[in-house]
Amino acid sequence: MAELMRLALHDLHVELGARMAAFAGYEMPMQYAGVMAEHVHCRTRAGLFDVSHMGQVRLRGSSWEAVASAFETLVPQDVIGLVDGRQRYGFFVNAQGGIEDDLMFAREGDALIVVVNAACKGADLERMRRLSGIEVDALEDRALLALQGPEAGDVLAGLDERAQAMRFMDLGDLSIAGVACWASRSGYTGEDGFEISVPVAEAESVARALLGHEAVAPIGLGARDSLRLEAGLCLFGQDIDPETTPAEAQLLWAVQKVRRSGGARAHPLAGVLTAEPRQLRVGLRPEGRAPMRQGVALYDEEGRSVGRVTSGGFGPTVEGPVAMGYVARDAAEAGTRLLGEVRGKRLPVTVEPLPFVPANFKR
């Protein structure tokens, strides 16, 4: 694999028996014990993911208000109102109101900590560096681990009791195996869990400390995808991209009222972002056992083309195929029966509300 970057924990993944493959320019662990086993383990115990390929960035200005206002020129989220020690979901948008990347942003004192997708790291850093008067620090010396699952809280509380009091979307300091880490109670699986930022030099100690707990198993990107799909979470580049607006993507809940049209802090594109969409992202449940994957064309029962699948595969927890895609508004109601074209045959698929598996966030 030429020119692929390696994660700081590469050797550990190989030691754990990972099958490695290329993703977003990195050599990454796709699976260890097997995708289904890892998926189930994460939903029943605790799974450890290495997501260090993602970009962690710290922004600072002359004050919190300065950095938050500057960031608000890039995202349609309420950043200024974010309380210290809290995190939110957001996205960069382009001039047409399309989504350029989705991200998490958190307030740590007067600093803004942002986590962006690996594939967009370069473009996102450039975007943030164009903000005037804002210091942008690409935290390349930090690794990112995610511990997700019903036992994640117990595992971390056993290492640092401060984890106990953290609620969904809180950010805090945790000490793991003597290493000072930052953690947010958040994730990409629909389960309770934490995303833990560790200095690269200590990442192996922290990973081994977590893996040393009998409830914890390593989880690869294969299961990460099936977990987030069952949870109805978007994958940038598939379910959201520069041509999908937040309204189409059913992400308006992430555009807080204060940034919508009519107020002093309305995002300049608020009208476009929130405009009545002609297509909507929906959950899709194929009736048979055949998965319907990205690119499958969708038709209504009269044979009219109504949309496409943007993500699809097999859901080990629901024990069947699941998918997400975009369909015309009038075909988007839950229960609508559609047909997906798979290998030349049109097979039944029904619109279903997301998520396929209920979330277990610690609110």
Added chain:
Amino acid sequence: MKYTEEHEWLREEGGVMLVGITAHAAEQLGDVVFVELPEAGMEVAQNEEIVVIESVKAASDILAPVDGEIVEVNEALSDNPGAVNEDPEGEAWFFKMKVSDPSQMDEFMDEAAYKTFIG
């Protein structure tokens, strides 16, 4: 048992050839979630795509190893695709076929040769 470079095995049983994929192939595929089999009675040509296997992540095609006619398919795989991972060289045969030109099997490997082939 004979093996092809496409990681399929063939085993003669009562005048027909049983065909499946090897344990090595099943392991490479990962967890199998769906198998689409051909229809019994279908005439097939060597290297024609006749079975689709879907793992959690992707779809793969299985090719007809030789020219012939499919006489029976393993319906049990519709309800239990996971059998491909549990017993790929036994219970999880895909189909039985009548071989029209046995000489097409001359170039296939035996067990020792296949073991060398997969390293």
